[in-house]
Amino acid sequence: MSAKTITRADLCEAVYQKVGLSRTESATLVELVLKEITDCLERGETVKLSSFGSFVVRKKGQRIGRNPKTGKEVPISPRRVMVFKPSAILKQRINGEAEGAVQE
């Protein structure tokens, strides 16, 4: 199984190492990046991050679900969900293929 879980602290460290801002400011900026993405999605807008992937907001209509424990039918209200579509480059990286050579 996968060994480690990366958190905000690791992302801050990466920004600190690569960009040379203070640790405090790196943390603030990681937060700001996530906030900008979140705000945009909350407005229902798609966020496309090239070579990474895109976040899309989808609307779901009402449907009938079932409580798996009791077997009772319950209406599931209409809602918005967010999905992540990984880019081809990301998929390749995860399969250990070299960066750059994108087919499709």
Added chain:
Amino acid sequence: MIKSELVQNIASQNPHLYQRDVENIVNAILGEIVAAMARGDRVELRGFGAFSVKHRPARTGRNPRTGAHVSVGKKSVPFFKTGKEMRERLNRPASTDVA
């Protein structure tokens, strides 16, 4: 919103940073997430969501047009699960255009 717009928005809120710096920050964050997933690690961002890698075993597929058997090798796919707070934010009454 695309990456360059994200960079611009952040740069305009931080006049002391060059646009180049902000670009490096965004790339460092995304790069770190990608590197972690490439190692098979999980990335958990509370309030936003979690990135993980799912492994798909090798299987025998069919060419839908010809019906011929084809072997599909095992592969790993990136997976994102939306965080609780994010899910709630997408559905709170204030967030305008819910169907």
